[in-house]
Amino acid sequence: xxxxxxxxxxxxxxxxxxxxxxxxxxxxxxxxxxxxxxxxxxxxxxxxxxxxxxxxxxxxxxxxxxxxxxxxxxxxxxxxxxxxxxxxxxxxxxxxxxxxxxxxxxxxxxxxxxxxxxxxxxxxxxxxxxxxxxxxxxxxxxx
Amino acid sequence: xxxxxxxxxxxxxxxxxxxxxxxxxxxxxxxxxxxxxxxxxxxxxxxxxxxxxxxxxxxxxxxxxxxxxxxxxxxxxxxxxxxxxxxxxxxxxxxxxxxxxxxxxxxxxxxxxxxxxxxxxxxxxxxxxxxxxxxxxxxxxxxxxxxxxxxxxxxxxxxxxxxxxxxxxxxxxxxxxxxxxxxxxxxxxxxxxxxxxxxxxxxxxxxxxxxxxxxxxxxxxxxxxxxxxxxxxxxxxxxxxxxxxxxxxxxxxxxxxxxxxxxxxxxxxxxxxxxxxxxxxxxxxxxxxxxxxxxxxxxxxxxxxxxxxxxxxxxxxxxxxxxxxxxxxxxxxxxxxxxxxxxxxxxxxxxxxxxxxxxxxxxxxxxxxxxxxxxxxxxxxxxxxxxxxxxxxxxxxxxxxxxxxxxxxxxxxxxxxxxxxxx
Numbered sequence: 001x002x003x004x005x006x007x008x009x010x011x012x013x014x015x016x017x018x019x020x021x022x023x024x025x026x027x028x029x030x031x032x033x034x035x036x037x038x039x040x041x042x043x044x045x046x047x048x049x050x051x052x053x054x055x056x057x058x059x060x061x062x063x064x065x066x067x068x069x070x071x072x073x074x075x076x077x078x079x080x081x082x083x084x085x086x087x088x089x090x091x092x093x094x095x096x097x098x099x100x101x102x103x104x105x106x107x108x109x110x111x112x113x114x115x116x117x118x119x120x121x122x123x124x125x126x127x128x129x130x131x132x133x134x135x136x137x138x139x140x141x142x143x
Numbered sequence: 144x145x146x147x148x149x150x151x152x153x154x155x156x157x158x159x160x161x162x163x164x165x166x167x168x169x170x171x172x173x174x175x176x177x178x179x180x181x182x183x184x185x186x187x188x189x190x191x192x193x194x195x196x197x198x199x200x201x202x203x204x205x206x207x208x209x210x211x212x213x214x215x216x217x218x219x220x221x222x223x224x225x226x227x228x229x230x231x232x233x234x235x236x237x238x239x240x241x242x243x244x245x246x247x248x249x250x251x252x253x254x255x256x257x258x259x260x261x262x263x264x265x266x267x268x269x270x271x272x273x274x275x276x277x278x279x280x281x282x283x284x285x286x287x288x289x290x291x292x293x294x295x296x297x298x299x300x301x302x303x304x305x306x307x308x309x310x311x312x313x314x315x316x317x318x319x320x321x322x323x324x325x326x327x328x329x330x331x332x333x334x335x336x337x338x339x340x341x342x343x344x345x346x347x348x349x350x351x352x353x354x355x356x357x358x359x360x361x362x363x364x365x366x367x368x369x370x371x372x373x374x375x376x377x378x379x380x381x382x383x384x385x386x387x388x389x390x391x392x393x394x395x396x397x398x399x400x401x402x403x404x405x406x407x408x409x410x411x412x413x414x415x416x417x418x419x420x421x422x423x424x425x426x427x428x429x430x431x432x433x434x435x436x437x438x439x440x441x442x443x444x445x446x447x448x449x450x451x452x453x454x455x456x457x458x459x460x461x462x463x464x465x466x467x468x469x470x471x472x473x474x475x476x477x478x479x480x481x482x483x484x485x486x487x488x489x490x491x492x493x494x495x496x497x498x499x500x501x502x503x504x505x506x507x508x509x510x511x512x513x514x515x516x517x518x519x520x521x522x523x524x525x526x527x528x529x530x531x532x533x534x535x536x537x538x539x540x541x542x543x544x545x546x547x548x549x550x551x552x553x554x555x556x557x558x559x560x561x562x563x564x565x566x
Contacts, residue, residue, distance in 0.1 A: 045391050045402075045494050054491040054531040055555070081325075085297060094297045096320060098392075 031125065035114025038107045042100060043115070051119030059086055059093040061115050068116065068123045075126065075134035078108050105131040187560055188536075189523045194476070194564050197521065200240035200550075201233060201559040207552035208252040209303065209466065209540035210559075211261070213278030216545060217243070219261060220552060220559065221254040230254070230263055232280070233559070235544065240559060246283035252301035252368065252540075253314070257347070262312065264302035267295040269314060269345070290352045294319070294339045299366040305379065307372055312347045313379055316340070316354075317366035322386045322438055323422040330439060333422050336362055340421055342370075342381060342413065363419040363451065364411070368488075369467035369541075375481050376511030379413045380455070382464035382485060386425055387492040389437065396443040403493035404429065407457035408464050410483075410506070410513065420451030428457030456513040461490035462500035465539045469508075472547025475564045482508045484520065486538040486551060491531040501525040503538050503551060521562060524553060 046058040053060035061067050066086070067074060081099035085092060103111070109128045116123035187197040206223030213219075218240060220231040229247025233240040253264035261272045261280055269289040272280045289312065293302060299317025306312050318340035320326055323333035333340075338354070341362035345352055360379075369382040390402030397405065406425035411417070423439045424447035426432075433453055435441030458464070466486030470479050482505060489501035503521035507514050525534035537555040544550060544561070551560040 040495065041394070042391065045388060045492055048491070048494060048530070048532070050532075052532040057491065057531075083297075083325075094300065096298050096325070098321075098324065 028125075031110050032114050032117060034107075035110035035112070036118075038103070038111035039114055039118075042103070043111065046095070046097070051115065051121075053093070054095075056091065057093060057095045058097075059088055062119045062121060064088045068121060071112070071124075071126050071130055072134045072137075074112060075108060075131050076138055078103065078112065079135060079138055101135075105135065187558075188526070189521045189560070189562075191521050191562065194566065195521075195562055196565070197560050197562045198238045199558050200235060200238070200561050201242070202557060204231060204552070204557040204559060206250070206554050207231070207540065207557060207559060208301070208554055209254045210542045210550060210552055211254050211256045212542045212544050212550060213256060213274075214545045215278045217278055218542075218550065218559070219254055219256070219263075221252055221263060221540075223250040223252070223554065225249045225265075229265075230261075230283075235561065244283075246280075253304035255304050255306055255312075257306040260347075262289070262304055262306065262347075264304055264314065266300040266302060267291065267293050269293075269302070269304065269312065271347075288351055289347065289349070290314070290345050290354070290357065293343075293354050296339075299339075299384075301368060303368050303370050305370050305372050306347060307379070308377070310347050312345050313360060313370065314343050314345070314357075315364070315367040315370060315381070316343055317368075318364075318421065320422075321388060322392075322436065324392075324438060327422070327438075335422075340364055340366075342367065342379070344415075358415075360415055361411075361413045361417040361419065361452075363417075363421045363423075365421040368463075368465040369485060371467045371469050371483070373412070373469050373483075373511055374471060375469070375508070376412075378511065380467060380469070380483070381411050381413060382467050383409045383411060383419065383421075383454075384463055385409065385460060386422070386436075387461070393437045393443075396437055399495055401443075402460075403490075403496035404460050406434075406460055407454065408460065408462050408487075409454035410456040410458070410464075410467075410485075411452060412455045412512070413452075417452045418450070419454075420447060423447070424451050426454050426457050428459060431457070456506060456517070458485075458487075458504070458517065459499065461492045463488035463490060466541035466551075468541035468543060468549070470543060470549070472543050474547025475549075478507065479505065481511075482506060483513075484541055484549065485517070486541050488537050488539055488554075489525060489529060489531065489534060498529045498531070501529050501534055501537055503541075521551070 051061035079101045082097040105128045108131045109126045112126040187199045189197045205228045207220045210220045216235045218233040225248045229249045231245045232243040249265035251265040255262045268291040271287050294316045296319035298319045303315045316339040318335050327333045342360045343357040344360040345357040366384040367381040373380045385406040389397040390399050407428035433447040435445040435447045465488040468484045485504045487500035490498045504517045505520040506517045524536040536553040539554045540552040542550045549562040
């Protein structure tokens with residue numbers, strides 16, 4: 001009896017733990033899946049399906065601190081666009097990126113999480129709160 | 144703890160991403176193929192019409208863009224690498240070219256020979272060097288500045304040049320914008336047209352000019368890289384790179400397929416004061432209509448004001464015409480004479496549709512105007528993967544040799560091709 005209840009307890013805990021794991025896994029995968037949808041509709045045409053970019057024109061999204069480094073700076077590139085001389089691994093890229101401040105905080109968090117975890121990238125997620133904070137502190141907004 | 148858990152739960156995602164990535168590497172899309180290919184001398188990997196053959200004259204050049212060939216068979220190649228490599232001089236020995244010298248500490252695209260001078264551009268200046276009677280630069284250090292300080296705001300900053308027979312040089316000043324959206328927010332007129340997005344004309348015999356010393360010869364041209372003087376009707380012809388992102392910016396008006404096919408890459412026959420209509424209009428090569436741009440009241444169906452110049456010919460979207468050459472030689476069959484070759488560098492803005500271009504096209508001409516459908520003349524530059532980063536080679540510059548052979552540069556793989564015809 002004692003043993004049964006112990007087993008029952010263990011099974012309950014196991015099931016509960018598994019369910020929570022399932023939910024969390026589901027939400028992380030869901031973030032990336034949502035991010036991929038945003039990527040396909042907003043980013044892919046210039047940065048390519050593989051994140052490779054286009055030589056001399058559109059920067060790659062791999063092996064670069066612009067993507068893998070400071071998240072606030074990255075969020076601001078999405079919000080404000082980008083029109084600076086950028087050198088990545090000795091190559092320069094000349095095309096101007098248009099601002100995407102029309103995307104929601106959630107969409108930006110999702111797509112940047114997708115980008116930071118795809119194409120061989122292994123950087124941390126970007127949260128909705130981080131985007132909200134970066135947007136609030138963004139002096140270029142509306143420009 | 145929360146972070147760690149999240150990481151553990153993300154592991155399968157990483158694994159899946161890794162698997163996708165690994166599989167992608169096994170496909171013929173693998174970029175690393177490019178480092179191991181050897182050019183084949185039997186056709187140089189190109190497909191050509193019967194009777195034509197191609198050889199790779201030189202390899203591993205440093206970003207060869209446009210080129211010019213002397214009557215003695217010397218080849219001047221403008222390389223995008225500066226650092227003493229801005230201009231590479233080779234001599235054509237038949238099926239190989241020997242490197243004679245290199246000079247110039249500036250990158251860039253444009254190069255032309257006319258009346259005893261070699262004209263070369265950086266991304267902001269036009270220089271010239273005197274040639275001797277053998278077509279050789281007398282002294283690279285004796286560099287003269289024809290024009291300096293041309294608009295150079297990174298985007299579309301390459302300067303292509305051509306000279307007419309009346310002492311003028313024409314240079315493209317590309318728009319530093321896709322469609323002027325960031326410079327014309329209230330739609331009152333695009334300011335980029337003031338100092339770019341057109342062809343400027345300068346006197347060749349006047350040194351040290353500024354942009355304001357030139358004439359805005361034609362306007363409303365987004366970005367021209369390939370241009371040539373048509374000797375048959377004594378007129379400037381240019382190839383415009385059309386706008387990008389119709390679907391991305393107006394998803395309700397254009398499907399991804401329409402956005403890949405539109406707008407047209409256009410060939411224009413220019414006269415002074417022509418206006419080709421960028422950013423207000425674009426050309427639809429399928430309907431053969433000039434359309435009002437969606438940023439300026441267009442809806443994908445509304446036609447443009449007829450005051451804008453119509454193209455002489457339209458080609459499919461995003462093919463990226465980087466070279467234009469009127470063929471005046473006698474080596475190729477008669478039908479090629481006075482027609483135009485166009486080097487299409489190849490697309491990137493057709494994604495997610497397959498990329499296209501990466502080929503050399505022949506446009507038949509009659510009485511100085513395009514006559515009939517274009518035909519793909521040379522294909523196979525890209526190899527198995529027609530994509531901007533996967534292509535092994537991308538055609539860029541064109542020139543005609545003294546014997547009527549056709550030279551083609553490839554700024555991706557660094558090859559220099561020669562295409563010849565034998566009956």
